[in-house]
Amino acid sequence: MMKKIFRYSIKAIIIRNKKLLVExxxxxxxxxxxxxxxxxxxxxxxTEALIRECKEELCLDITPxxxxxxxxxxxxxxxxQIDSDCFHQAELxxxxxxxxxxxxxxxxxxxxxxxxxxxxxxxxxxxxxxxxKAIIPYLKNIKNIKGTVVLGDVN
Numbered sequence: 727m728m729k730k731i732f733r734y735s736i737k738a739i740i741i742r743n744k745k746l747l748v749e750x751x752x753x754x755x756x757x758x759x760x761x762x763x764x765x766x767x768x769x770x771x772x773t774e775a776l777i778r779e780c781k782e783e784l785c786l787d788i789t790p791x792x793x794x795x796x797x798x799x800x801x802x803x804x805x806x807q808i809d810s811d812c813f814h815q816a817e818l819x820x821x822x823x824x825x826x827x828x829x830x831x832x833x834x835x836x837x838x839x840x841x842x843x844x845x846x847x848x849x850x851x852x853x854x855x856x857x858x859k860a861i862i863p864y865l866k867n868i869k870n871i872k873g874t875v876v877l878g879d880v881n
Contacts, residue, residue: 728812736776737763737819738788739865742827745845746865748856749783759846759856761819776820784843785831788822794871795819795864798879819861821868857881 740747748759764779773790780788796818802811846854851862860880
């Protein structure tokens, strides 16, 4: 029996000039783009985890503003498995602000050796390799989201 794994992943929604900041990654299953961020560590608050992850991966100092979306990712339910069937991740996506983008680059601990940082126009997300596709309509309409959207297990 495989070990069941559950973790929280804290993600940053960083939009500038109608473009979304993403990480382009390849974990051996093909390249795709995702929101920057990563695993929550024991003893950290969620915002501390997000600040640390963005510093490590992007070399950016961010300010979390509000929790916009929550998504479950239960690997066994998705056709593009990059994890074992026993993997379950809860993703908390925070809208963030950045005062200074001059240090933006792959940080000291990129998400994989082939990580790339790039901007995708919000209007072009649906035609890109960005995942999860289910959050794209919310990203396009982020200014009108008043509370936190709980999405469930979507991809």
